Structure formats: structure tokens, C-alpha cells
Amino acid sequence: MSEATGVSGGPPAAADRPRTRPEAIKAVPLRHVWRWISAVVVLALAAALVGTIVTAPNLRWDVVGQYIFGGLILQGALLTVELTVIAMAIGIVLGVVLAVMRLSPNPVVSSVSWFYIWFFRGTPVLVQVFFWYNLNAVLPHIGIGLPFTSIGVQASTNSLISPLLAVILGLGLNEAAYMAEIVRAGIISVEHGQTEAAMALGMRRLQVMRRIVLPQAMRVIIPPTGNETISMLKTTSLAFIAAVPELFTRAEQIASSNFDIIELLIVASIWYLFMTSILTIGQYYIERHYARGSQRALPPTPLQRFRRMLFTFHAPPPIVEGVEAPASLQHGGGR
Amino acid sequence: MVKAEGVHKRFGRLEVLRGIDLEVAPREVVCIIGPSGGGKSTFLRCINHLEKIDAGRLSVDGELVGYRQQGDKLYELPDSEVCTKRSEIGMVFQRFNLFPHMTALENVVEAPLRVKRQPKAEVIPRARTLLERVGLSDKIDAYPNQLSGGQQQRVAIARALAMQPKLMLFDEPTSALDPELVGEVLDVMRGLAEDGMTMVVVTHEMGFAREVANRAVFMDGGVVVEEGEPRAFFASPQHARTKQFLSKIL
Ligand SMILES: Nc1ncnc2c1ncn2[C@@H]1O[C@H](COP(=O)(O)OP(=O)(O)OP(=O)(O)O)[C@@H](O)[C@H]1O
Ligand SMILES: [Mg+2]
Numbered sequence: 001m002s003e004a005t006g007v008s009g010g011p012p013a014a015a016d017r018p019r020t021r022p023e024a025i026k027a028v029p030l031r032h033v034w035r036w037i038s039a040v041v042v043l044a045l046a047a048a049l050v051g052t053i054v055t056a057p058n059l060r061w062d063v064v065g066q067y068i069f070g071g072l073i074l075q076g077a078l079l080t081v082e083l084t085v086i087a088m089a090i091g092i093v094l095g096v097v098l099a100v101m102r103l104s105p106n107p108v109v110s111s112v113s114w115f116y117i118w119f120f121r122g123t124p125v126l127v128q129v130f131f132w133y134n135l136n137a138v139l140p141h142i143g144i145g146l147p148f149t150s151i152g153v154q155a156s157t158n159s160l161i162s163p164l165l166a167v168i169l170g171l172g173l174n175e176a177a178y179m180a181e182i183v184r185a186g187i188i189s190v191e192h193g194q195t196e197a198a199m200a201l202g203m204r205r206l207q208v209m210r211r212i213v214l215p216q217a218m219r220v221i222i223p224p225t226g227n228e229t230i231s232m233l234k235t236t237s238l239a240f241i242a243a244v245p246e247l248f249t250r251a252e253q254i255a256s257s258n259f260d261i262i263e264l265l266i267v268a269s270i271w272y273l274f275m276t277s278i279l280t281i282g283q284y285y286i287e288r289h290y291a292r293g294s295q296r297a298l299p300p301t302p303l304q305r306f307r308r309m310l311f312t313f314h315a316p317p318p319i320v321e322g323v324e325a326p327a328s329l330q331h332g333g334g335r
Numbered sequence: 336m337v338k339a340e341g342v343h344k345r346f347g348r349l350e351v352l353r354g355i356d357l358e359v360a361p362r363e364v365v366c367i368i369g370p371s372g373g374g375k376s377t378f379l380r381c382i383n384h385l386e387k388i389d390a391g392r393l394s395v396d397g398e399l400v401g402y403r404q405q406g407d408k409l410y411e412l413p414d415s416e417v418c419t420k421r422s423e424i425g426m427v428f429q430r431f432n433l434f435p436h437m438t439a440l441e442n443v444v445e446a447p448l449r450v451k452r453q454p455k456a457e458v459i460p461r462a463r464t465l466l467e468r469v470g471l472s473d474k475i476d477a478y479p480n481q482l483s484g485g486q487q488q489r490v491a492i493a494r495a496l497a498m499q500p501k502l503m504l505f506d507e508p509t510s511a512l513d514p515e516l517v518g519e520v521l522d523v524m525r526g527l528a529e530d531g532m533t534m535v536v537v538t539h540e541m542g543f544a545r546e547v548a549n550r551a552v553f554m555d556g557g558v559v560v561e562e563g564e565p566r567a568f569f570a571s572p573q574h575a576r577t578k579q580f581l582s583k584i585l
Binding site: 191193194196199200202203204205207211212215 | 445
């Protein structure tokens with residue numbers, strides 16, 4: 001006991017103790033030497049890499065600059081976004097339906113869902129897009145009607161399934177199989193007591209699903225869905241095989257006329273990176289929205305986190321309790 | 336209000352209920368006690384048709400649970416009718432099971448709005464009154480994880496009452512609570528009993544059973560071993576098994 005405790009004269013009486021506030025800790029912060037060394041190494045490597053690319057003798061940055069906001073590229077990027085939105089919309093809606101069907105007590109309904117997922121997850125998406133695109137080769141006419149009768153309507157496959165629709169079907173139906181598994185994992189993650197309490201109140205099975213289970217499943221569903229959306233944004237480049245002019249097709253078409261292949265790939269990549277970045281930010285805010293009721297305080301926004309990091313430079317950044325999905329759900333873009 | 340005759344229920348090869356006979360009159364409060372695994376929760380769940388019974392007869396308010404009788408044949412009720420019947424019975428769980436993504440008020444109004452399709456203008460004031468009655472008028476907009484266990488359980492009671500049930504089932508409503516929170520929940524239940532609600536309460540709160548219940552029932556091994564007026568029941572149990580059980584918990 002010395003001056004440092006801030007108590008003057010004699011040992012404090014027991015009754016006094018609660019009143020004297022202990023001095024704030026002033027310790028020399030731990031120096032993270034390896035952090036600094038590794039940062040320097042990484043920066044040096046990155047600089048070397050960027051330098052190599054930027055100064056590559058035959059890389060014409062002026063071409064990149066010329067095309068990055070070019071009309072055709074912008075149209076392509078827009079179509080990429082549209083394809084992503086439509087395919088994901090189909091995937092999510094159909095995925096939720098399939099997931100609920102999969103968990104249905106009705107064995108017919110649940111096996112239909114099982115079979116769908118088995119089939120569409122078991123074949124490459126490239127093959128599926130190709131399949132829809134070439135369907136007219138084996139099935140020149142499509143129609144609905146009563147089986148074994150001549151009642152019904154028919155139309156030629158080519159007029160029904162345009163290249164654009166073929167891509168949308170291929171991507172959307174495939175995505176539904178993955179989304180179904182993601183949604184199912186989310187539904188299972190909701191504690192059974194919730195269903196029980198809702199049923200005890202007299203809610204019907206579908207009501208329980210829509211009002212009670214799915215909103216809670218969202219916390220588990222959203223992170224991998226964000227992953228899926230980002231993956232889809234890039235997978236839309238498969239539209240190339242159907243000559244649907246989205247971003248990658250446009251870049252390729254331009255490149256095949258002026259032979260600036262790498263330059264146009266860079267243009268496309270910059271756009272893909274830009275759009276996935278936007279999605280990443282969007283995902284963060286949606287996750288934050290659905291964390292409502294599961295955390296006492298909402299997690300900070302990136303801006304708030306950044307500010308806090310600046311003010312507590314030596315301390316490790318605060319750990320935000322995440323709602324990470326199990327790794328098994330994140331199949332990434334490698335299909 | 337509730338009438339059980341020889342109710343049997345098995346899970347696979349495990350026979351959990353082996354002939355429950357029990358009658359609960361309107362406005363009566365019946366406390367069920369018994370050792371763990373004795374089938375108390377299962378019996379409550381059968382009353383609400385969350386479980387199907389295998390044999391015997393179980394009726395609520397004079398109507399069979401889950402079936403319709405025509406002549407001497409039983410017909411299974413369609414889902415919609417089972418749901419309607421459930422909506423007339425309130426149930427409170429050991430672990431509250433509040434909906435975590437809804438505020439206290441939203442928890443309470445959910446079923447009246449969605450199940451009974453009552454108008455908002457009627458449901459919301461009633462929900463506020465109920466939350467006030469369970470002493471939570473200042474927690475109306477709180478989410479369940481911002482509430483203590485006792486507060487959550489009181490919201491759960493209000494949620495069940497919002498459906499204006501004719502019967503309330505309580506499955507160990509206080510056994511997940513810290514001792515100092517038990518009292519506030521029991522007070523709410525005592526108030527309910529005084530208002531004449533018919534209640535079946537699985538509990539180990541002997542004090543509550545003695546003061547509030549009209550009847551105490553001891554259940555073990557899937558049967559009702561003994562029942563009686565609470566004071567006499569606790570003071571001088573007749574069966575050896577009851578004596579043994581009571582000596583352990585009193
Ligand atoms: N869905 C189920 N499937 C299989 N067995 C079950 C199921 N529900 C309950 N059981 C079994 O039935 C028996 C009775 O369970 P129950 O929950 O009714 O007991 P309890 O008297 O409420 O006990 P406790 O005081 O521990 O709550 C237990 O052995 C339990 O394992
Ligand atoms: Mg139990």
C-alpha cells in the first residue's frame with residue numbers, strides 16, 4: 001500500500017473501503033510485434049504483386065478505363081443483376097416450399113421434395129442450363145393436357161423457352177435445391193418448444209411455420225443465403241453458353257472483336273467485385289435486422305466498429321457475436 | 336371439465352400412461368404431483384391433444400379430445416377442428432416458450448389475431464389489460480430476452496389467457512425459476528384460481544397446492560395412485576408410495 005492506491009494516511013477502515021474507488025489500471029500495453037512484422041511482409045508482397053500487374057508491359061490500362069463504363073458493359077452488368085435477382089427469387093421461394101415439404105408428415109409430399117433436391121443438387125448447374133437451352137432438340141413441343149387424351153394446349157419449345165428463360169430456369173431451379181437445404185437447416189434449428197407453444201395456442205401447421213418458426217430460422221438462413229447470392233452473381237456468367245448478354249458475355253464479345261482479352265476480364269472482374277461488395281454490406285444489415293430479440297443489444301454497424309477501432313488502437317477489435325452458419329452449409333461457389 | 340377414463344399412452348415400447356382416471360370439475364383447481372418420468376407432462380399434453388392417446392376416453396367440456404363419436408365408432412377430427420379445440424385450452428410450459436422475435440405485447444396478441452381473427456382494436460386493449468394484471472404494464476415492448484424468468488412466465492400466462500380459455504394447464508410453471516421469482520408467478524396463478532378459472536397444475540410447490548388447490552393428485556408409474564383434499568392429502572397420505580415421495584420432498 002503506497003500513494004498509488006490513492007488513500008492518504010493509515011490503512012483504510014473496512015467501512016471506508018467501498019467508498020474509495022480503485023485507480024484505473026495503467027499498464028504498458030502488450031506489444032504485438034508479430035502483428036507488425038506480418039503486416040509489413042503482407043504489404044510488401046501485395047505491393048510487388050500489384051506492381052507486376054500494373055506495369056505488365058502489354059497490359060493496356062487505357063483500354064480498361066475505356067470500357068469500364070462503356071454502354072455494353074453497363075448493360076451487361078445490369079442484366080447480371082437482374083439474372084441474379086430473378087434466379088435467387090425463384091431459388092428462395094421454391095427452396096422454402098421444398099424445405100417445408102421435406103419436413104411434412106405426409107410421406108408423398110416429403111419424398112417429392114427429397115427427389116427434387118437429390119436430382120438438382122446431384123447434377124452440375126452448367127449441365128442444367130445447357131439442358132434447358134437445348135430442350136427443343138428432344139422435345140419440340142411442350143404442353144399441358146390430360147394424359148392419354150388430346151385435350152390440352154401445346155406450344156413450340158423454342159417459343160416458350162427463350163435463351164434468357166433457359167438460363168433463369170437452369171440457375172433458379174438448381175438454386176432452389178440448395179436453398180431448400182439451407183432453409184431446412186434453419187427450421188430444424190428452431191427449438192421444438194416454439195412449435196409446441198404455438199400449436200397449444202391453436203395455430204395451424206402452416207401458420208406456425210410462417211409466423212413462428214421461419215422468422216426465427218432466418219438467423220440461421222440468412223448468412224448462407226448471402227453466400228448463395230454472391231455465388232449466384234458470379235454463376236450467372238454461365239449465361240455465356242446461351243449467348244445471353246450479361247456482364248461476362250459482353251466482355252467476351254468485345255474481347256473477341258478487339259483481342260484485349262485480359263483487359264476486358266479485368267473490367268468484368270472489377271464489376272463483379274464491386275457488386276459482391278455491395279451484397280456483402282447488404283447482408284450485414286439484414287443479419288442485424290433479424291438479430292432482433294436474440295441479442296440484448298444490436299451488433300454495431302461497420303462504421304461504429306471502425307470508429308471504436310480507431311479509439312482503441314492497441315486493443316484487439318471487439319468480438320461481435322456472429323450468427324455464423326455451420327461450415328457444412330456453405331458450399332461456396334465451387335459447383 | 337376434464338374427464339379421463341383409463342387413458343393409456345405409449346411411446347414405442349414404453350407405456351407412459353397406464354390407465355389414468357381423473358375428473359376435474361369446472362372452476363376446480365387440481366394439482367398433480369409425482370416423481371419425474373411418471374407421465375405428468377404427457378397427461379397434460381394429451382388433454383391438449385399434443386399427444387394422441389392409445390386407449391381409454393378423454394374428454395374436455397363433454398367433448399372427446401381429438402375424436403368425434405358417431406354410434407359406437409370413433410372418427411379422427413381434421414386438423415382444423417383439433418386446432419380450434421386447442422385454442423380453447425391455455426397451456427403454460429416449464430420453459431416459458433415465449434416467441435423470442437416478438438415483444439411481450441406481440442406474444443400476447445398473436446393468437447387472438449391470427450387464430451381467432453379478432454379485430455386489433457379489441458385484442459390490443461385486452462392484451463394490455465392482461466399484461467397489467469400480471470404486473471408487467473411497464474414491459475409491454477420488451478423482448479423476452481430482456482425479461483427475467485419470472486417476468487417471462489407471467490407473459491406466457493397472459494399469452495394463454497388472451498385466448499380466453501375455459502381451462503388452463505400448467506406444466507411445472509415455476510421449476511425453471513430462481514426461488515425468489517417463484518412467488519410472483521404463483522401469485523398470478525392464485526389470482527386466476529380466485530377468479531374461478533379451471534386449472535390443472537403440475538407442480539412441486541406444496542405450499543401452493545395446499546392453499547390454492549381443491550384437490551391434490553399423486554401420479555406415479557402412469558396411474559393416479561392417490562388423490563384427496565390437499566391438507567388431508569399432505570398431512571396423512573394413505574399409500575406407501577405417496578408417503579415415500581412426500582417424505583422426500585417436504
Ligand atoms: N415424445 C416422446 N417420445 C418418447 N418418450 C417420451 C416422449 N415424451 C415423454 N417420453 C417418456 O415418457 C416418460 C414420461 O414423461 P413425462 O414427461 O410425461 O414425465 P413427467 O412426469 O412430466 O416427468 P418430469 O417431472 O421429469 O417432467 C418419460 O420416461 C419420458 O422419457
Ligand atoms: Mg414434465
